[in-house]
Every structure is written in C-alpha cells, then in structure tokens.
Amino acid sequence: MNRQNAAETILSVENISLSFGIMKVLDDISFDIKRGEIRSIIGPNGAGKSSMLNVINGFYHPQEGSITFKGETRKQMAPHVAASHGIARTFQNIALFKGMSTLDNIMTGRNLKMKTNLFWQALHLGPARLEELENREAAEQIIDFLDIQAIRKKPVGKLPYGLQKRVELGRALAAEPDLLLLDEPMAGMNSEEKEDMSRFIIDVNSQFGTTIALIEHDMGVVMDLSDRVLVLDYGKQLADGLPDEVRRNQDVIDAYLGVPHEHA
Amino acid sequence: MIYRETGQFKAHYQDDQALFPIDQDRYVIFGVLFVTFALVPYLLNEYWLNAILLPFLIYSLAALGLNILTGYCGQLSLGTGGFMAVGAFSVYKLMVAFPELGFIPLVLLSGLITAAVGTLFGLPSLRIKGFYLAVATLAAQFFLIWLFNKVGWFFNYSASGMINAPPMTIFGVIVTGPEANGVAKYYLVAGIVAVFALAAKNIARGRIGRNWMAIRDMDIAAELIGVRPLVAKLSAFAVSSFYVGMAGALYFAVWLGSAEPTEAFDINQSFLVLFMIIIGGLGSVLGSFLGAAFLVIMPILLKNIMVDGFGTDSALAAHIEIIVVGVLIIGFLIVEPHGLARLWRIAKEKMRLWPFPY
Amino acid sequence: MISGVASAYELVMPTLDYRTGPYAPNGIPFANGYGDYLNMLNERDGGINGARISLVPCETGYNTKKGVECYENTKGEGQSGALVFQPLSTGITYQLIPKASVDEIPIFSMGYGRTSAANGKVFPWVFNFPATYWSQATVFVQYIGEKEGGMANLKGKKIALVYHNSAYGKEPIRTLEKAAEKFGFEFLALPVDHPGQEQKATWLQIRREKPDWVMMWGWGVMNQVAIKEAASIRYPMDRFIGVWWSGSENDVLPAGAAADGYLSGAFHQPGDNFGAHDDIKKHVYDKGMGLGDRDRIGEVLYNRGLVAAMWTSEAIRTAMEIHGTNEIRGTHVRDGFEALEVDEARLKQLGLANFTIPVKVTCENHEGPGKVALQQWDAKAKKWNLVSDFYDPLRDITGPLIAEDSAMFAKENNVSMRSCN
C-alpha cells in the first residue's frame, strides 16, 4: 500500500476558501492526493469535510483557491465536467436513483462511456444495442465484484441500507474513475457491514488502482485503511500526514477530546 | 398463475435485456398486436373506430410524450395542449403548402417543429423545478394558444380562425378529411402509435432513458456522475414535444378534421393528458395507454351504459359520470398511488408468484 | 305501436344538448324549448304527419370532442337514422360540416356556426337561416346609423366590439371592418379570453377610448361580467348591443337594475303569450313531461329552441310532402329545408303569429331572409321587448365575404360547387 511515495500527485488543492453568506465553511485548505493512495479526511461534524468533497467535484464553487486535477488547474468546474475528467463519488446520505434497479443504477454510472445517439437508441439496433450489451457486461463485472448478484434486478429503493451503500459504490465504480470520493461510506453500518465495505474499498484500490479520498468517522477504519490522513476542524486544516503521525498530533487529540462531539 | 417461467434462462445479454424477456409476456403482446391490427378494424363499427379508438390512440400518443417528460425525466409540464396545437398548426400549414410530401412525412415534420418549440420552452427547467416549473409551462400553453388564435398566417386568414384538414391520401387511401373511412384512419394512427410506443420503450431503457430517470430521481447525484442536466432535460423536452406534436397533428388532421385553438387545445387538454399519465402510471409506457383508456374510453362507456342501458337523463348521466370518474380517481390512488400500470405490474408479479403472496 | 302503420316509422332527431359545463345556463333553456316543442307535436298531433318524433338527447357540455362523439353515436340511430343535427356550438358545427356531407345528414346551425355556409352551392348540407352573424353585424350598424340620425352620421363615430376570443367571437370582425371602411366609422376590436370572468382591462380601455357604441359577441359568464362592468364604468346601456347569444335573461339578471336598457339582437319574440306555448303547457307540462320549469317557458333562449324546433319540423313536413312518404331520411330532409317556406299564414296556423319573421330557404341561399331586430331589457319588469323593426342585412357587405370564404373552403377541401337549377 505504500506506493504513494513514488507516485505522482493526481489532485492538489491550494488555498481553498469557501463560504455561504457570512458562514465560512472552508478556510484556506491546501493538500494533495497521490495517484493510487487512500486518503482520508476526518474531523468533527461540521468541519467542512463534505464541503471539501463538494468543492473537489465541482458542486460547490469556492471563492478562493484553485484545484489541480491531473495536471489541469482550475478554480471551478461543473460537476458533470468533473465526472467526465474521472472523478466519481458516493454520498453521505444515499443518493441512489430510487426508481431504478441496481443494474440500471450501475448502468447509469456508465453513461459517460456510452455515446450512441437518440436515433439509434430509439431503434435499439446496431451501435446502440452493441453499446448497451458491452456496458452491461462491464456493469456485471461490478455487480460480481461487489457480490450483489442477488439484487441485480431489484429496485434499489427497497434494499437494506448496507446494500444501498454498496450499490452506490458500484455506481461510482461504473464510471471507472481515476479518483473516487467516498463520503462516509460506512455511516450507519454494523461492524460486519463495515468490514465488508473496508474490504471492498481496499480491493477497489488494489484491483483497479483507483485513487480514493474518503471521509469517515470510524477512527479504527480510517487508521487501517488510509495511507494519509487530513484533519479538518471548523473549516480549518488541523493536521495532515501518515495515520500514526495524525494519531499523535496534539491538536487533533484536543479537537477530538476537548470539544464534545456527537460521535465516539 | 399463468406464468410458467421455469426453464426460461438467458444465455446472452440481448435475451436478458429483451423488451419482453418472459415468454408469456411476448405471447400477450403478440396477441394484443394481433387483436389491434387484425381483429379490431373488422369487428368494430365506425362509431367505435372514429369516436372511441381514434381519440384513445391519439391521446395515448400524447400521454406517451408527456410521460417521457414528466414520468421519465421528472419535469412537470402543463403545456401539452399548447404543444399539441403546434403540431396541429404545423401539419395544417404543411398540408396546405406541401401536400406532395405525403401525410406521414408531414406528421413527422410537425413533430420535429414541435420538438424545436418544446426545447425552447424547456429552457426554464434548467433553473426551475417541481410545481414551479409546471406552472411556468403554462406560460407556453397560454402564449402558444394566443399566438395561433391571433396571427392570421397560422390559420390562413380564415374568418373565424378555424383550420380545416384538407383530404390527403397514403398509397391512394384517403386518411384525412370527411371522406376518410374509420378503418383507414385507425390503421394509420394505430401504426404510428405502435411504432412510436416501441421507440419510446427503447429510448427509455437505454442510456438516454436512464439519464432522464437519474435526473428525475436525484438530479444532483446524476450531475455528479456525469449526466449533463442541460442535455438530459432539453432532450426530454424535445422528444416529449415530438410525440406530443405528432399527437396534435393526428388529433387535428385525422380525428377532428377541423379545430380552433382556443377550444381544441386549451388548458383542459394539458390537464387531461397530465391526469392520464398520473392515473396510468408515471414512467410507464403501458401506463400512458391505460391512463388514456381510463379517461377517454371509460367515461364514454359509462355514459353509454347509463343513457342507453338505464335510460338515465343525459344531463344527469353527465353529472354522475364526472362524479364516478372522480371517485374512481381517488379510489385508484388510494389503492395504488403509482397508477394503473403499477397496479398491473403488481397483479403480474402476483401472477408470477402465485400461489405465494411474495 | 298499436296505433297503426304510420307510427311505426320514427323520426329520429338527436339533440346535442349541453346541460353541463360552463355554458350550461344557456344550453338548458334552448334544449328545453327545442324538446318541449317536438314533444308537443308528438302529444298533440301524434308527431309530424302521423310519424312520431324520437328525440335522442346527447350531452356535449359544449365540448367539441364530446359533440363529435355524440354525432358518431347518434347518427345511425333508429330506422331513419338521424334526420337533422342542431350542433349548438360553433366548434361542433365546424366539425360536423364536412362529416354531414359524407353522411348526408343536414346540419341546421340556426343563426350560428359557419356564416359562409349561407352559400348553399358550397355547403349543400348546412343551413344557418334565418340570419347569420354577419347579417346581424350589419343590422347593428344600420340600427346605430338610424339612432345617430342617418348612416352618414356614422362617419367619425367610434364603435367597439367586445368579443369572445374564439372562432365564434371573431366571426363579425371582418364584416365590421368592411362596414367601417364603407361608413367611415372607427372600429375597435377588444378580445376577452374564455371564460371571461375578469374583463377589467377591456373595460378600462373602453373607458379610455370612449366609443360611441359597444357591440358584444359574448357567451356565458362573459356576458354577465361585461354588462356589470359596463354598468360600473357607467357606460350607457342603450348604446351597448349584444349578439343574440348575449341577450338572454341569464345575461342581464346578475347586473340587476344597472342592466336596464341593454340591447341585443333577436329574430323572434320573447314571452310565452303564443298559441304554441299554450299547447306546450297543455299537452306537455300538464302531463308532467316538461323538460324544464313551467315558469321559465318563454325565456329568450327557450323561445330560440322552440323556433329551431318549429323550423326543423316544418322542413321535415315539407320533405314528406315533396317525397310523398313519411319514411324519410336525412337526404330528404335536406330537400325539405331547401324548399322550406314558413310565411305569416303558416306561423299563424302553428300558433306563432308574429313570433318570428317569415322564412324562405332555397338551394343557393341557406341563410334565408337574414333579417334581424333588436330587443331591449326592461330591468323593472324583468322582461325583454322587441324595440325595432326587422332590418334587412347589408348584403353588399356580407355577399362578397360569404362568396370569398366559401370559395376558400371549397378550394382547401376540394369541394366542387353544385349548381342550383
């Protein structure tokens, strides 16, 4: 897992500040993510973690700072542009397409890989059909990978929470992203489900070499999974480094112990 | 109960993704098509064809169109009447100006013109959502009707603003105007509806359909996985309007034969088609047909039963009819809020699992 | 059934009523008058020449689509098939015009529908006597001219038209434009959208423009609101003329006393002091078969339904005479219409002396006399009174317009003109 030393930087965030009205959500944040690593962002509730992810994939537009992704520097971009450049993500509160089946959710995740026009699609012949079949196979690889064959054709709205999280991961993977952002992938899971999910995250990272940035509350999980950890608190950058360094960092300890927080 | 699925396994994706992967469903569809095209025109009289099935099919097409926009892409629209008017006036102008092109190409062309107009009026959807958008599409409805009522060029400056469909033929068979017989019109409309229902189903199950549904179910997530809201929404508006425009063209040229914009395409038309897809089932091709049947065929049957069957006074029958339709709407929504298509799907699911309940 | 051979053949007459929907208040009295008269014929005379009339009501709600369904549903009814249709709405009339020629059933759109249908050469199956909207518009102009002290005085006057923004409402515009050209008055057309509950802007414009006269082609709630608004801005009621669909009790009553003096077009008398009305009361209402309230017999729209029924039954009678049989069909009835002549003497026989103008319809002229009078509302007595003679229309204006419009229809629909010799 210690591949990051040699690896290039895939994403670097420089001096990002974001505010809504008078509320400063992110204050001068800078960090980088190396290709192939698992990078965690931790911090108490309201620390700005989700906002940070939202900035990275273009959903929020920061007032200051810039983002360099795969060598291209920009201040902001539209979310679908971010997606087409290879950033995929999952959400803190599951954001699946509830009216669709597991398979269709994952197929939707592959929409950027599909190109045929309306005409062919209406006929469902020729290139459209071919494309559909090819991508179906790719989607099936993901279904197999995540071990969700039994729910392939079930509408996702009625699935148990843990499975929904898994489908959401599947949808993100379907895009074959270079950078995968996971927003609390294990929130609300029991320990068995957490273990499964950790396994999947590690497998994704090792099998596909996908770079992963994740937000997680469970310290044990974070320390086990991560190559490097960034700590935010009230929109400010508190620490950044290897899990062990962060664990020993006095500021972090204070932030976690000194202030009452909801989580353990 | 009727379903026997044991042994129906799929060895290829194209079989698994087929329109009707279950054998029995395929038989049913072939049966329906057989009845539609081989039996109905010869078993039913002109009244049934002209007064019941033609409007049913044409409204089905319109409902299909609105369902694409509202059911699949989640964009509520109350501009259907206006867009039907675009289709109708387009085909009228084209029929008068270019009769040599043939009727079906003219209908398709009218659909395309409507698609362009629909796309234009779809632009606000990029900022406005939900009921707000619905009422915003009313702007299109009222503006378009006003335009067709006001600008003489559209109705060739006829005294009353009425437009009349001139007679046209397909392969020598008259399909518009008073001389056209019910069977010819029925075949024309049923053919168009069948082809475009298939096309709608195909689009809905492909990438574009999934993108629409993604926008509908969770627009932010959709955008974050690379669905471009602009493209998805406007394409839904365009395809939807294309269907609605064709429906408007057929509605005017084949069914009514003449029309004035203020009555034939008024706001009630928009509501009616919207009701169809809600009752029939949002996001369902079948639902479009069921909804149209519910709101076109059922009231007529109710009326005929009451007036012809029980000799009810025709005015009282009309009052009772509207009450019964209202009660049925509420009743169906209570039983199954997601429409007749869902009810059908549940029934089918029950059939497949029979005798088990789940 | 027992009463003999003659009664076995029933004369099927569908009626496209509208007793529901926004225009029901107008549809109900018309349908009552129409139905009551024909029922009276059945009860009093055993029908027409001994053939009983079979009324087949079908509810349209003033909705074109439902009207078409009604037409398709009832056209083949009974042994005779539908003999004649009274579509009762401009929209439905337009629908039925082409269909009727194919099905060979005459359409009697009495004083409404497509004006150019007056040209019997192009529209052999459609009759719109005794007068059209265009004739009516020219009559109003003549009335105004008279009140202004001669047609020459129209020059420089300003006449406004408040119209229902639909095919029906737009009918008189071209005629009035021509008239304005001819007589030199200024013409102002103000549309009101369906349903017409809110006309503030229209009447503010009238307040600003201060037209000398206001005409109205209104329908339904639009009439009531317009009369109220006119009263509110204190527009003189005796300079406010409505089309004959804007001149019923329904339209003026809500405005109360303010509506006093309001004028409207008419081609028949109001009131129930005619022999036919007595017969209806005696043969129909006394037997409990009346369609409406007894005390509403004689309202303007009731009488309009009655007169429509009268002319229709006369046309059927004429058809029977021409063809020498009671077993007539739609195509015979058309012949009956084209040979229809109901003169004063006949009216008297029918118990309708002075009730309406004498009518004579021919092959080329389906409009008949085209004569129109004006009636005025007396708010105190709650009663309409005819206040003018019957004017002839200005055929020099309407004639060319009818020719032009019917020619265009003929061209668009590949109709070849028949000859009327």
Added chain:
Amino acid sequence: MNMLDFLFFIEVTLSGLMAGVMYSLVALGFVLIFKASGIFNFAQGVMALFAALTLVGLMEKFGFPIWLAIIGTIAVMIALAWLIERVMLRQLVNQEPIILFMATIGLAYVLEGMGDILWGSDVKVLDLGIPQGAWEWLYDKGVYIEKLEMFAAGTAAIMVAFLAVFFQKTRIGRALRAVADDHQAALSVGISLHTIWVIVWSVAGIVALVAGIMWGSKSGVQFSLSLIALKALPVLILGGFTSVPGAIIGGMIIGVGEKLAEVYVGPFVGGAIENWFAYMLALAFLLFRPQGLFGEKIIERV
C-alpha cells in the same frame, strides 16, 4: 404624458391592484393547504363554486337569511373538510405531492358533479348587499374604482390579519406552522395531524367561500366560477406556494402587470395577452428566484 393619461395610468394600476387582490383571495386557499400539508389543491376553485352554490341555495331554496346562510355554508365547508380528511387524505398520508395533487383532481370532479346535481346549473344571482359599481367620489375626480373590489380588498386585508393572528397567537395556528416544517414536530404540540388537516381544509373552505362570494357577486354564481383557479396559478408561482403575504403581494404584482400590459401593449398585438402575460411575468421572476418571491432559498446539500 398629460394629466388625463396620468390619471388613467393610476386608474389602471389601481384596478390592477384590486383585480390582483381578487386573485389573491383564491390563491390564499391554495397557500393554506399547501403550507400545512404540501398538497397542491386543484379543487380550490371548485370549492369556491361549491361554497357559493351552497350559500345561494340555502338562501333561495330554503329561504335562510344572509347571516344564517353564511353560517350554514361554513358548517357545510367544515363538514366537507372533515369528510375529505376521512375519506381521502387519511388514506394518502406520505404520498408524493403529485399523487395528492391528482387526488384533489378527483375531488374536484366529485364536487363539480355534486354541486350541479344538488343546486342545478343555472346562473344564480348572489346579492348580499355588497356595494357595487364605481366609487362615486373618485369617479367624479376622473378615476374609476369598483366598489365591490374595494370591498374585496378590505375583506382580504381583514382575512390576512385574522390569519396572521390565528397563526401567531393560537395553539392550533402554531401547530399549523409546525406541521408545515415537520409532521413529527406537529405531533409534539399535542394535536393530531388529522385534526390539523381538518382545520386547515376548513379554513381553506371558508377562504373559498369568501372568494366565491366576491367572484359570485361579480358574475353570478355558475360553473365558470370554478375556473378562477387558473387565475390564481401565476400568483402562486410568483408569491411562492407557502407564503400568505406572498399570495397577496404576488396577486397585486400579477394584477397590475397584466392590466398594464393588456391596456398599453395589448392593442398593438391584438389584445387578450393578459393571460399569458401573467405567466410570462411569473416566469421572469422565477428565473431570478426559482423558489418564488417569498419562498425560502434552498441551499442544496449532498
């Protein structure tokens, strides 16, 4: 611009304001129900018709005096609200907005048919002695204002004040507001959701009665009365579905806007533009504030 033109401008503006208030009366009913239950009540127009028909019916057919007829009608509207809650709303708890919307369409159909069967389809004259016609004092100064509409505006003002007090000061009112934010929260106030719905539909029924009286006085009570709902739609989008002041101010903006457009622009394009102009105006506002003039700004989170 000369004096006359200026006066006319004032007149058009004032008339627009008044007309707008008339729209607001209808819109108010929508807002109340939407606020408390998230239901877009398509039947609001028909409810106004039904209330007015009942009122006239009680007066004409049963000879009730005005005050008794009004009380009787209010009782009928409350009974109707109770019935609607029992038969319809209770079965459809937690459904999507569009489903509830559709259900109210069914309701509209039923009420429409019932109203016709019960009270007949004739035009009925509604005379409660509300002053009508031009306001003489101003008319003499050259400005025309309709007294009925002034009366309506006054009524609307009183009603809004009343509603404000109701929402702010009473326990039920506070529960209503709570319910708008969160169904669970309302339960903690100690009033059941069902009761709240009955109350809010009753209030909307009374508002519908007021609207029915005003519009019915103007045009007679007849079927067309139910179509005034269409006039309220642009007001709703402009004002926001959940804001009582939005309904009033939105109504005024729409009223003034469409009258000015019809009078000053209409003649150049053939007239009858006010219907679509109202929607275009609302649309233009929406493009800048997608949540309506008084709706709360939505910060989207993921």
Added chain:
Amino acid sequence: MNQQDKDTALDTFPKLLQSHVLERPTRDAIREKDLGIWQSWTWVEAAAEIRALACGLAQLGLQRGDKLAIIGDNRPRLYWGMTAAQSLGAIPVPLYQDSVADEMAYVLDNADVKIALVENQEQVDKILEIMERCPQIEHIIYDEPRGLRDYEHDFLHSYEQVQQLGIGYDHDHPDFYDREIAAGNGSDISIMLYTSGTTGNPKGVMLSNDNVIITARNGIERENLTADEEVLAYLPMAWVGDNLFSYAQSFVAGFCVSCPEDASTVHHDLREIGPTYYFAPPAVYENMLTHVMIRMEDAAQIKQKLFHYFMEHARKVGGRILNREPVSLMDSMLYKLGNILVYAPLKDVLGLSRTRLAYTAGEAIGPELFDFYRSLGINIKQLYGQTECMVFVCVQPDGEVYADTVGTPAIDVEIKIDDNGEIMYRSPGVFQSYYKNPESTASTKTEDGWVHTGDAGFFDEHNGHLKIIDRAKDVGKLNDGTLFAPKYIENKLKFFSFVKEAVLFGNGRDHSTAFINIDLNAVGNWAERRGLAYSGYIDLAGLDEVYQLINECVNKVNRDLSADSRLANSQIHRFLILHKELDADDGELTRTAKVRRNFVEERYTTLVDALYSDRSECHVETQVTFEDGRTGSLAADVRICDAQVFAQAAASQEAAA
C-alpha cells in the same frame, strides 16, 4: 459387437469427452450463471479448455497417479480440473469447500495432493495456512484472482496462467495430450472421494473409471435419461452424488450441467434452469416445503383456503395419479383444476415444473414431505446409496414408490442381508480400496467383493422393496432386550418441521430419552404468529409454549411406535430441548450434517444423566466455537419434560377409532 467395442473404448472421462466433441460439438456441455447470464460452453469449447488446462497441469508436474485437489463451489473450471487431471491419469480429489483449514490439512496430507485447484482467495488462504503440514503440495492454482493481486508466491498460479502454459506446451508437443488420454483405461483410478465418516478420520474412497462410468450408465439406462436433460450442479463437489449426477452422468449421457451464480441465488437459478433431473438430500426438500408453508401463511385468507383445499385433494389422489393407479373421474377432474390453480404454478415457482425425475438420498425422508412432492406430480424417488459403490444400491422403480422403502436393487447390484440384519451388496461400482488404509478396506469389503453397508434393514414381504431401519452399529437393545433403533425414531421426530435434529439414547438402558434441536425458522415463525417474544435460540428453546409444542410431536411419535410390536418399547419417556444448535464447527455434526451420536453423548453427559434421573432441570455449560473461529462458553439451565407413553393396546384402539 460394434457397440461393445465402442463402449469399451469409452472407458475414461477424457475419452467420453472426445466422443461428445464428435457427436454433439455445438451443444452446450456446461453452463454457469456469471455476470448475469448463463455463460455456456459447448462440448468443443469445453474440450479446448480442458486440453489447455491438462497440458498446463502437466507442465506444473502433474503426472499419472498424482493427486489434484479441487476445492470450491460448483464451477465449470473446477469440473474441467477433474477431467484435465483424468486426462493425465492423475486423480482428482474434491474437498468440501466449507471445511476449515484443519480439516483440509488432514485430507490434503492423507491424499498426497500435489497440486490444488481452488476457487478463490478464501481457499488459497486456507491452504497457505496449512502448507507446512502438507509438504507434498507443490502448486496452488486459483480461478478467481480477486484479492490475490498482492500475493507473491512462486507456487501460486492463476488458472489463466496455467492454461497459457498448457497452450504453449500443447503447441510444442501436439501429440502429448492425445497420447496421455489413450494411455488411460477403465481400471485406472478415476477419482478419490473422502467419506466424512461418523467416527474417526475421513477415508479416501478410490473409484476406478469402470466403477464410475458403468454405474452412471446403469443409472441412465434405468431412468431413460437422455442428452436433453437439464441439471443444476449445486451440491458440494466432494459429495459422491454430485460427482455422479453432475459429472459422470453428464459425460456419459451428454447432457448439459448448469452451475448457479452464487450460494444466495441458487433458488432463483434453479427456477431459471428448470432442471428435468434433480437430486437433493431430504433437508433441501424439507427446507423448500417449510418455505412454501411459511410463505403461504402470509397469503390472503381466500388464497390459503384454496391452497389447502387443493393440497388436501392432492394428498388424497395425487400420489395415486402419479403411480398411475385409477382414481374416480371426479377426483381426476378436481386434480386437473387444482393443477391449473395450485400445483402447476407452485411447481413453477419452485422451479420444478419440468422435473421428470427427482432423487432424494442420504437420509430417510419424512413420509409427509415425500408425499407432498409426489402429490404435486413431481416424480420424486428415494434411492439408497453409498460412496463406496458410486451411489446406486437401491432405487424406487417408477410406479412403485412408497415412502418407507428405498426400492429395488439397481441394475447389476446384488444385495443380501447378513445374520446381524446388516445389508450387504456387490456391484460393478464397488470401490477399489480406501486410500492408504488397508485395514478399513478389509473390514468393509469382503474378498469376494461384498460390501458391508453398516446399515440394518430387511426386504418388505409385500413388495420386495428394501427397508432401512438404522445404522447397524447403532441398532442396540434396551435393557428388556427389545430392539432399539435410534435413527429410525430420530427421523420420525425430524419429520416434524419444528424439529431440526434429535438424538436418542436408550441402548443398554431401561427406556429411551431424547435431545431435541428445534428448527429456529419454523418454531420462530410459529412463535411470532402467537406473539411470543424471544431474543434468540436459547430463549426460544426455553419457552413453555415451545416445550408444549415439542411435547405434542413426541407424543405423536410415541403413538406411532406403540403400533409396532418391535418398536413399542422404544417410546420416548423423557426429552429435553438443547440450549444450542448442534454444530459441525463444534464437532457435533459431520460436515454432511449427520449427528455424531457418541460425541454428543460424551459432551453432554450431565444432560443425559439428568434425563435418566427425575430432575426437571439441569444446569449445563458448553464450549462453543463461533463463526469467526473464536471460542467461548455457553451456560444454560435446560428443562426436562416427560412425554406421554402409550400402551400398545390403547394405541391400536385409538388408531381403530
């Protein structure tokens, strides 16, 4: 003569494979649901895969007589591994994929396995863990690469790598493969299957090609199986039945075998494939029935009534109709109606509507359970078999199917009952020997080829069918000298859906007593319906109501027993409901879920003693192994309940009334 030649020529699996390649090249040989669809391989494609794999295995050093372990779920590649090994004259040794590493270590070591072909990372990890205890293992080949990316062992190969190796080798030595196949013959050892054994270590049963192929062919002949059968391979590959039905018979008859996608989708896959030929142990059938009943309980009243009415009718006449016995016209019509409304849809939902032949074996099947399926029109038959003879000893003939017998001897099988009542047989399928275990071989197989089954039984006087009572060694005597056949009674108990497992004691005692394991699903469901709250198995097992429920079951069994003069004395006097489920991880069950009676008796001495005392409660503390391998201790107070014992006469009177 010609036929004879051909048959003798086709005496190994690789040769059978080659014949299918020629006879039915484009027909599907095997399918697997993978990536959402049934990926299929024709005989030609399968043969190519096998050839490449065989050559690859040869490259890795697999030689004639070497052992290839095969561990994993039913997957085409693992089946191909068998054929590939057989092509080289090596011997495949399938292992139970859910065995823990320790159990595997014994077999792998005992069998001298040289190469292990395994499914996935899980199995690889297990083998790596025990590698040093099995020094003979030279290579591990895995099918599913997932998670193995960072494993850096020279001896670890992916399936594809081995095939690549093989293709290269084949290219260089084109006649190698054919030569190897030609070198094989019928007397070569075809496969080695380890029997779980209720006591001691598993034994490797060596079966020759002739054993396997002739037995398979005889089975096919008796049941008229063709190349058109559909079969779902879902039972463990290490079980002899799977090897016969999903492998040997497929190769002999040429029908296609389908492998399910995942353990969680077996039922769904079963329905999709709709096997025409199906086999399952009674537990699977029972499970299916339990599910049917549980699901039906949630159905609407009217549907339930309909269902029960027609099921009742089917019970009356369905079995007879299937046995082609005459029934009244009315009954026949009603059955046809029932078929439309209930039976056919039910079979369809279960996935059995195309099933022409269903076998059950391994354990006795409850008569109600058995009749349920037969009454639906599913031709389910019992067979009696053993690993030692490649399954077939007795099979029920069509039209003569009775719940309490196992039918008549299979083709070419001779049977005799020895003096102790033990059943012995001789057949072409009889195994060669136990691997490296001459003592056991000698004690099981006589010089002249008769095999001791270890089961006690007799031929029914009326129909000549074989009836099995119990394991011969378990048949004991009560102190009063009467016969005590615990298994027979245990099975009777287990026929109640509420009873999952029962262990009877009585040998050398005055009367019999029982441990009961309740079925958590069935009893749990029953409890929920009655609104009884419980937090888990222990809680549920201790409920008064549950005791009452089980008591009724025991009483019924007692009444049945009282009707039989030989067994009346074995009625259960006292019983208890165990506080934990018997578990293979604790050694209480074998891997094939058979109770290890002696072990249980030793482990719960205190409880057994209590059963034979007059105490009504007993405290017990037990060591348990959790799923993740940790151990802990479980303490509980177990209640003991008295059952009703019937006098022989009273029972027969009652039965008469």
